[in-house]
Amino acid sequence: MVMESFRLDENYIEEHLKSTKCLMRMMKYKGVDETEELGMEAHTDRNVLTIVCQNDVADGGLEVKTKDGRHWIKANPSQDSSFLVIGGSILHVLLNGRVQSAVHRVVRMGTETRYSAGLFSMPNTEDLIYAPEKMVDAEYPRLFKPFDFEAYYKFTCEGSGRRDLSGLRTYCSLLK
Numbered sequence: 001m002v003m004e005s006f007r008l009d010e011n012y013i014e015e016h017l018k019s020t021k022c023l024m025r026m027m028k029y030k031g032v033d034e035t036e037e038l039g040m041e042a043h044t045d046r047n048v049l050t051i052v053c054q055n056d057v058a059d060g061g062l063e064v065k066t067k068d069g070r071h072w073i074k075a076n077p078s079q080d081s082s083f084l085v086i087g088g089s090i091l092h093v094l095l096n097g098r099v100q101s102a103v104h105r106v107v108r109m110g111t112e113t114r115y116s117a118g119l120f121s122m123p124n125t126e127d128l129i130y131a132p133e134k135m136v137d138a139e140y141p142r143l144f145k146p147f148d149f150e151a152y153y154k155f156t157c158e159g160s161g162r163r164d165l166s167g168l169r170t171y172c173s174l175l176k
């Protein structure tokens with residue numbers, strides 16, 4: 001749907017879907033007695049798209065950083081059976097910067113245990129990631145050189161602070 005809205009053609013979308021797999025992950029964050037703690041540090045997802053829902057905890061939970069980087073907003077997915085859809089860094093690359101991938105984190109606050117479920121769409125490890133020509137024009141010149149998904153993923157795991165868009169830019173600037 002996201003790709004359709006950017007008028008990528010049917011064949012491209014079909015090929016993309018064929019080479020994408022979905023991982024489902026269930027997560028449990030135990031409540032805390034007193035001070036607020038991070039359940040998951042600030043990051044952007046390194047995949048295409050994430051869909052998250054969480055149980056109805058009163059405090060804490062998933063927070064999304066504002067674009068200016070100054071504030072955290074409580075996301076509250078699934079308080080009323082809703083889901084949060086997060087664009088990952090690979091979607092940012094494929095659409096050549098037309099969507100940002102949101103920085104988000106999980107805060108543990110209060111004694112209630114929080115459960116969340118995430119569906120992560122991931123490229124195949126051997127895929128070469130690049131924006132299709134249709135996404136490249138004068139307004140949006142190509143932002144990233146084509147890169148290998150597995151090597152990028154490995155790079156993000158090998159050092160701290162690499163799981164955001166600046167990590168992606170650093171990785172691509174190191175490519176020959």
Ligand SMILES: O=C(O)CCC(=O)C(=O)O
Binds near residue numbers: 027045052054106116
């Ligand atoms: O537990 C959550 O709500 C989100 C987890 C998350 O951001 C992730 O696994 O990338």
Ligand SMILES: [Fe+2]
Binds near residue numbers: 050104
């Ligand atoms: Fe995430």
